[in-house]
Amino acid sequence: LEPVKLGFIAAQSGPLGVLGAEQKRGLDLALEALGGKLGDRPVELYTSDSRGVPGTAVQEVSKLIEKEGVDVITGGTASNEILAMVKPISKAGVTLVGSNGGPSPLAGKECNPGYYSVAFQNDQWSNGMGTYMSDHGVKRAYFIGMDYQAGWDHVGGAQSSFKGETVAKVFTPQAQLDFSAELAQIRAAKPDGVFAFYPGGAAIAFVKQYAQAGLSKTIPLYSNAGLVDTLFLPSFGDNAVGVVISSHYSADLDNPANKKFVADFQAKYKRDPSSYAASQYDAVMLIDHALRAVGGDKVDKAKLRAALATAKFDSVRGAFKFNTNHMPIQNIYVQKVERDKNGELTLRLLGVAQENAADRYAQDCAMSK
Amino acid sequence: MTILTLLEQLFNGLQYGMLLFLMAIGVTLIFGVMRLVNLAHGSMFMVGGYLASAGLQASGSFWVAIACALVGSAVLGVVLEILVIRPLYKRGHLDQLLATFGVTLTLNELVVVIWGREPVFMPIPQFLAGQVHLLGVPYPVYRLAITVVAVVAGLVLMWLVARTRFGMLVRAGADNRMMVAGLGVNVVALYTLVFSLAAVLAGLAGMMSGPLISMQPAVGDPILILTLSVVCIGGFGSIRGALVASLMIGLLDTFGRIFAPQWFGAMGNTLANMLVYIIMAFVLFFKPAGLFSIAGKKA
Amino acid sequence: MTRQLVRPLQRTWILWALLALLLLLPFLGEPYYVKLATRMVVFGLAALSLDLLVGYMGLISFGHAAFMGVGAYTVGILASNGVDVAWVAWPLAMLAGAVLALCIGAVSLRCNGLYFIFITLAFSQMVFYGAQSLRQYGGDDGFSLEAPSVFFPGVDASDHTVLFYVATFLLLAVLYVCKRLVASPFGRVAVGVRDNEPRLEAVGVQPYPYKLAMFVVSGAIAALAGALMANLTGFVSPGYVSWLVSGELLIMVILGSFGTLVGPILGAALFVLFEYVLSDWTEHWMLVFGPLLVLRVLLLKDGIYGLLLKPGQASAASPAASAHVAPAANGEPS
Amino acid sequence: MSAPLLEVQALGKKYGALVVTDGVSLTVNKGELHALIGPNGAGKTTLISQIAGQLMPDSGRIFLEGDDITSLAPPQRTQRGVGRSFQITSIFSSMTAQENVALAVRASLGQSFRFWKPASQYEQAREQAYELLALVGLGGCGHAPCNELAHGQLRQLELALALAAAPKVLVLDEPMAGLGPVEAQHMVGLLQALKKDYGILLIEHDMEAVFALADRISVLVAGRIVLSGTADDVRNSDEVRQAYLGDDDA
Amino acid sequence: MREAGDAATGREVLLQFDKVCSGYGLGQVLFDVSLRVNKGEVVSLMGRNGMGKTTLIRTAMGMLVPRDGQVSFAERRLNGMAMHRVAALGLGWVPEGRFIFPSLSVEENLMATASNRRGSTQPWTLERIYELFPRLHERRRNGGGQLSGGEQQMLTIGRALMTNPRLLILDEATEGLAPKIRQEIWQTLAAIKGTGQSILVVDKDVRALARLADRHYMIEKGCIAWQGDSTALLADAQLAKRYVGI
Ligand SMILES: Nc1ncnc2c1ncn2[C@@H]1O[C@H](COP(=O)(O)OP(=O)(O)OP(=O)(O)O)[C@@H](O)[C@H]1O
Ligand SMILES: Nc1ncnc2c1ncn2[C@@H]1O[C@H](COP(=O)(O)OP(=O)(O)OP(=O)(O)O)[C@@H](O)[C@H]1O
Ligand SMILES: [Mg+2]
């Protein structure tokens, strides 16, 4: 059997480098678990740094495809770089198996046969959370987020599935790291719950200041894995305790694939895996199964692309399948930040917010018809 | 909005302004004395925060953390001044911008190499945790502490510059460097000291901000841009200008963030994002050399 | 003093040889390198436009990415609305760049020195946030170019060889125009602004219209580079307008030697190359690039292209070197 | 009689508490050289900066051929006919001497805002530039970059730049400063020749030159004109001796 | 090696120029200049505009590095020494063009660089300076930039004295001053001389210099053209005319 050339592209440097590094951990762990083979073929791995910048991502993709001649590409960190990468990848007959994010254009009008999101569609987390909040006694909710595309998506997503009263929906400037003014507004508004979405450093700043302002004691904070994630837990300290989030993955999930994954990850990195590592791990497993299904001596890129849609693999998330728009249909889980018996911060699984959640964009996708 | 909330927002705006002032004062001091634009000031902020966090991790004591941050920033300031900054005094602003930009890139990456990309944690010290009631408004003690530190730092610096021999020399050096040397004072060392002092101020701001925000690589960059805007509005080289502009931005930004979206909807959000820059363009349109330009000196 | 490495004649030959090599690149059959070269050419065009301001007028713009961005957005938005003919879209992009430059310039040019640097930064940040607020165009995420720019039916910018030759042709054409421009009476006045503005006023020239005109020309060229960039990456996003890009453009100009037109183009090529080689080598490439930048400023006063010039030429061309060398220059109050 | 070429009326200027120009009035007629002398810091340079527009006076008016030019910007004053030279040489340092002058000539011919034809191909400007260079004594060094010119030559270039704008009145700030005896002699001759076509306001510390050239001399002390008269008036005034020439006969 | 004391007078040598060449950029201004100032002595340097007087002072202060020859101060070689170290050795400089610090008040101007490095028993203090220049006392709270030219000149002299120099160097201290103020300055200098202060003074006022200084140097085109004492100077009327040009 000829080796398979696997391209991995993710932000290795720049502000999003943290996420890319975690994706890389998932990738490494999956390849190790598979004994360095994909679909029984030896693997030639080509790694690229997208820096989380669309222009660079396109440039690097071109290198992977035209210079290295990869058969399939996995990874993708920022939504905007994925948006930029999909067209050139697809045009070259190659397929992107995305392991983070699923931008709504690519789920709807611009959906593309050359792109699969193994992770989630961007709205899924928040839709789940909105539902959960309504179901758990939040009547008046305050929505707040960063003023940028993902902020609009997540806050909008949560609000659209939330059935109670929206006290306010606030977007704050991007460069802002001090939220005292907004927190004062929240205190004055006295909502039952706050849904917040912030990425990266702003998330930590927001959660910390929320706790420091004494709000965490009176008004529960809801969000999704974009705000608080295993990966960043240590950076929050006690401030994050009590925050409730939704995600497509939890390290507490009780299924064999996940047990093995978590155990391996624990052994290697001494902590729970994050959803970024899990998604990438799944992405590699998916490619492995699809390659196996395709067979043949040489890797047939077109057949591989088709096989990805139906390949059955044991996802660490349990039940998993692709929607017609190549976005996942999966459970959205609710978790809470707590101190475990050892005094370590952990995300405890509370339950399922939404079962077999699909996204609302599939109907706009030409592949669905 | 109730009076109490309004009052709380006023405190917030003042506190934000004072934190900006802590940063701005260093930039404006360096410019006023050495005619140097320093894009590495944001990195000093970052390094201060990281050093404090590292000190805390290593020792568990906040006092060690503070010492680490301040001494570390001072040393870094001295090293940078000697290696990079010194040859830049006689160069144009463009060279200064680029070289200090290079320093920023280097320091940002160095932080990644040493501490990794994950944000580092820094808690509020126990004795500054909790809330106090200020005129009936519940207010985090730590934020109050920041304001106090910034006010004290500002007063100390003003006293230093206005009342001490060191300050006289610094001002004299800004007037005429050669003449100060001609009267027997080691201007080279004086400049190193001033640069290092500015680094300490930035490090102090970084250290104080650590428990509020998260320290991560390049965290100083947006703060630098904001600081430069403040200094520009106030007038490069003017400490008074830095103070006025900091408070102005602190208050306008705080209230702008709240009211602009209420008044203008989504458009208001965009305005809030741009607010500082709009203020800057507005001020510079009417006063092309800032609010308090130092007379007779070209920036 | 920089030592003379090559004689002017040799230098000309070196440049022609480089150009010939560049033009032969697509025949190597390595599409990836063609794209890389196109990137160099596009940034070269942007750096060239910035050199008109920095090198010839002494106006340090820290917001030049705004014009590239507006060019890219114009092409992207037009494509989304069904206008994909390059003959229409690109001139419109340049027009948009020119209009934006006119607005920004009209206000910014009231300021001098540092204030000019930072007010241009402020305006580019406004453009940045403006771009991010365009929800129908993906906000912060940006959006894919619906269709590549079409030159003739069947010939469009999605063919990278075509785009490469088009970009190179445009670069050479603009370089020629700029050469004429800086040698024209207008260009001489520009140098006058850079050298000595009070004197210029005293010989009866009002500098403001000249500065504004140059700002507009420069903005239009940068917008053209943006239009090319949109086609090269097939994507448009506010990232194009980031202050970091403005900084990078300045680095390119300085790296190559400002006030020489050709230098910044070389600087852009080198920058792209550095970025490619270094980031391929280590994820911590900034740790190498940062110090390189510092060293360039401290050691290589006349830039890369300056190395190729004879000492006298280089210093006559660069404003930094023409500053007075009086020993008391740093001391006497002025 | 027609209005004087240049007339300054009760000009006043303060820097903070320091009065630099204190109610100065003077006139310059066509064909006349009016010299302005006075100790360092008396406010001579400040005065002509106000005449040429680089500084705005706090009070008073300035007229050129009877038109009020007080509020005009420097370029407009130059276009109206005020040509000035600077005490501290002020030229375009990265250009050659010829390019310096040609730039100024093109400006006066209204040929500056042109974008395509190379500047060097503007024949009229080129010719005039060469003539002016020859006139001030720089005939041979038109193509030398300015940083290769000697101080004295730069002073001559400074004058050429002032003349290039085709002025009616020349305002010259110490054109002789830094010139060697031969060049100074040449400059005196040149000003003598120029005098009849222009009105000249000359600031100079070189008394020999002033006495040789001036039709009228005004003495400025601490921002005030203390005396205005002929060379002999000045020579014989005790006040001027005291304030400026010194009471020393040694 | 030179002998420590001056052979003729037996006095300690302070400033010594030994065949010094110096200048700016490519141009040379001083040619083989030799000059000496002894302790307790007042020496004048005269010459027309542009002859190199200021250049000589700048070379002494370390602002310019001699291209050839040797500059020394009290046995210490100064060539190439940083300016602040030269000044700290005890050269008190009153530069041409005054250069007070405009953003400092009068008192701060005096205080900022004040020092008493050699632990003089009768150091110059603010009180003594104000005694010398009562005008400065009146204006001690004013900004340096608000002073009149004459006051600025007093301030620069006071400022230099406050460093308690072993040698006071005055470059055109009376330039551009009203005659009355000049008179005052000369009287002051005489008073300072009375305290035993060594002075090197550059000026064009021959009569005043002849009264004040012990020895004189005439400089022409960068060379020392004449030297001698006051009697010799006054004896030859042509001398001043020729070298100072009055
Ligand atoms: N921008 C300014 N701010 C404050 N004072 C100033 C300024 N410019 C000039 N002065 C002061 O105004 C006075 C007059 O200066 P000016 O240059 O006009 O003198 P001048 O007569 O030309 O002297 P010189 O013969 O030395 O050239 C001086 O005392 C000077 O210090
Ligand atoms: N900064 C400088 N750069 C180049 N040349 C200079 C500089 N300063 C002075 N010169 C030149 O050096 C020569 C000597 O000047 P210097 O100032 O020493 O003269 P001076 O005797 O002090 O004259 P004055 O009586 O006018 O003060 C002059 O020809 C002058 O042009
Ligand atoms: Mg003058």
Ligand SMILES: [Mg+2]
């Ligand atoms: Mg002198």
